[in-house]
Amino acid sequence: MTIADHVREIESVWQGNASMRDPYVIQSWRRCLDDYRLDPAVNAEAVILPEGRLKEHRQQAEGLIAIARSGLERLYGNVANQAYVLLLADRAGVTVEYLGDPRYDDDLRRAGLYLGSDWAESHAGTCAVGACIATGEALTIHQTDHFDMTHTPLSCTAAPIYDTAGQLSAVLDISLLKSPVEKTSQNLARHLVTTTVRRIELANLMERTRRQWVLRFALSPEFLDVDPEGGIAIDDSGRIAGLTHGAARMLARAAGRDWRRPEQLIGQPISRFLDLSIDDLPALMRGRPTHERVLRARDGNMLFAHAIEPPPRPRAARQTLPPALRRLGGETPEIKALQDRAARFARTDLPVLIHGETGTGKEYLARAIHEASGAKGPFVAVNCAAIPETLAESELFGHAPGAFTGAAPRGRRGLIEEADGGTLFLDEIGDMPLSLQTRLLRVLAERTVQPLGAARPRKVGFRLISASHRDLRALVAAGSFREDLFYRLNVAALSLPPLRSRGDFDWLLARLLATRQREGRPVRLAPDAAAMLRAHRWPGNLRELDNVLAVATALCEEGEIRVADLPGGLGPVSVRTEDDAAASLRAALDGCGGNVSALARRLGCDRTTLHRRMRRLGISGRLRPQH
Structure with a gap:
């Protein structure tokens, strides 16, 4: 096919004419034309990232690379003599791991089948990695399926790798420099790559959910213990704590939900999808024959399942929990899991990202992690939403003497430098302007800060904790938050539950009342007032509860808070004895x-x-x- 023929076909498809191409190829061609304004007549040369930028991408994907490596090596051993190349790309489309024949390094590098190659669809055009990221599906882009003639000799097959939260995490690609004409010749390659991805996801689930029950399943008992089709992590309360992509599809199908919306699955009781409770899991352990370990999904389908029990938690673990973290909440499984996870993170220097609604206590948790870490330096809290954008740069990075009109004569240390040796807490990080995000990313990468007007950067070392009530992934998708900064921040993630869903509400209520008692006279709650507080939805969370108790304490008589003392807007409830x-x-x-x-x-x-x-x-x- 000539360049002119190829361009004419793409233009014909764009005009709405029928085509024999796969629908995902047609959709990618349209994205290339409509969204990215690419020209199929212009060759898109392969983009290989410089070593510094590649190092950043590899650092962010370090955990995944370690888990995926054995699967990649096994797959490559099966296909190496057929001239295949394996690429592991991160969710941005950058190749962070590569297995290929070194004899063909020059040819592979020119073709972009090499470490550090960037296969983002926005500049590479239609390609397997880019189309896989866009669709979330396994697919093959074969020869003239590619958008421009640069890549038409290639045949590339890719499958998405999802993390335990149901988000697309990476792409595994298997490619050939030259291949047979027929696209069906790559059906086996697609089977091999999807099988490898399934095993990588299962290994990742087992690694990241060691302290939870894991339920692995298959449609056939013969494959249950040797090659299961998916896995689900279940927490102590019987809720879904993590899953593989195969499990996400199965659960979504069972309950009539959308697997592309993992929030409809994660955190939900497993009983909504399977005829199963946490009490039933021991009966599905390996002590019974596989054909007897049967489950029924809510859509009526039958599955064979294998439950793996978590190792017992050491009894002493709770006794060694740092006091600052013990004060976070009462004795419920969810809060204990949060405390234990935060304690483990406190012992490392990993960046921590806290998500939670406004008023759930994100800064309180950040301070507790700082105290538990034993850091000698200060805890410096910055509310990114509260600093005016015109002052934010000098507030964060500081300035040299005379750097601008009104600058302090002796200059000023910025808040980032103030946190040297301690913890920098960036609250509401989602509201940080893009220009400052770029500068912050450089600080994190180089561990230096350069004040405004200063000639040289200064070394800084601090623990970074950030927080937001907004969905940072959605902000990345909307273009208002840098994707590379998100991956820098989202290393160790913690989620604070809203007050309305906390099982330790009475414990929190007692703690806040005790605080009010220390400030003045002893206070107690009348039963009907307590019932009203429990029934409220608490859109303002702990901050709202504390304010309500402050007002009620000021209004109450004889040391007892009654319904009449509570602020308006809480709403009446039906109180039973x-x-x-x-x-x-x-x-x-x-x-x-x-x-x-x-x-x-x-x-x-x-x-x-x-x-x-x-x-x-x-x-x-x-x-x-x-x-």
Whole structure:
């Protein structure tokens, strides 16, 4: 095919004419024309990143590379004698790992099948890595499927690698410099690359969820223990804590949800997707024959499953939890998991990214990590949303004497430099202007800061903790947050639950009341006032609760907060006596045959919440196996 013929075909497709090409090829051609304004008549030469930029991408993907390496080497051993090349690209399209025959290095580098090659669709045109990132699907871009004639000799097959949170993390590509004419010749390559990706995702899930139950499944009992099709991590309350892509598709299909929206899956009770509770997991362990370990999905499909129990937690672990982190919350599985995770991060110098709604205590958690780390330097908190953009640069980076009109005569150290030897906390990082994001990225990469007007940069060393109530991934997609900075920040992630979903609400209420008692007279809550506080949705979270208690403490008489003392807007609730609540709960439990897990599913809560409610009301429950 000549260049003119190729250009005419692309123009014909763009005009809406029928084509024999795969739909994902046509969609990529349209993106290249409409979104990226590329010209198919202009050859797009391969882009190989310089060593410094490649090093940044490899550092950000270091954990994935380590986990994927054995799978890549096994796959390459199977295809090396057929002249295939393997590329592992990060989610930006940059090749961070490469396996190929060194005898053909020059040819492979010219073709872009090399370490550091950038296959982003926005400049490389239609290619397997770029199209895979755009669609999230495994696919083959074969010869003239490519957008311009530079890459038409190549045949490239790619499959997406998803992280345990259901987000596209990387792409595995298998390519040939020259291949047979027929596209179907690459069907085996697609099978090999998708199989390898499935194994990489399972290995990643097992590595990152060691302290949780993992449920692996297959459609056939013969393959359950040797090559499962997916895996799901389940936390102590029976909720989904992580999963592979195969599991995401299976769960979404079972409940009629969209696998492309992982927030519909992560954090949800496993019982919404499978006829399963956490009490049923021991029966699915390897002690039973595979054909007896059967599960039914909510859509009626049958699965064979293998449950892997987490190792027991050391009893001493809770005793050694730093005091600052112990003060974060009460004894619920979710909070204990958060405290343990934060404690492990505190012992490292990894950047921490905290996500949570406004008022959930992100700065409190950041300070607790700083205290637990034993850092000698200060804790410097910066609210990126509160500093005017015109002053932000000098506030963060400082300035030399006379750097601008109104500058301090002796200059000024910026907040970043003030954090030297300690912790820099960047709150609401999502509101930082793009220009400052670029400068911050350089500080993180070079560990130096250059004040405005200064001739030389200064060395700085600090622990970075950032936080946001906004979805930074969405900001990256919208172009308002730098993707490379996001990957720098999102290394060790923590998520603070909103107050309305915290199982330790009564503990928090008691702690805040105790604080008010220390400030003045002792205060207690009337039962109907406590019930109203529990029923409120708390859009302002802990900050709102603390303010409500402050007002109520000022208004109450005789040391008791009543409903009349609470601010307006909390809304009335139907208050029942403890005896009424106990009688109702006993009747509901009897209706479920005494099975606590079944009652929890009926009420739409987790078992730990239900057990806590039963203990408070003096109800004992007996667990019965479900069939």
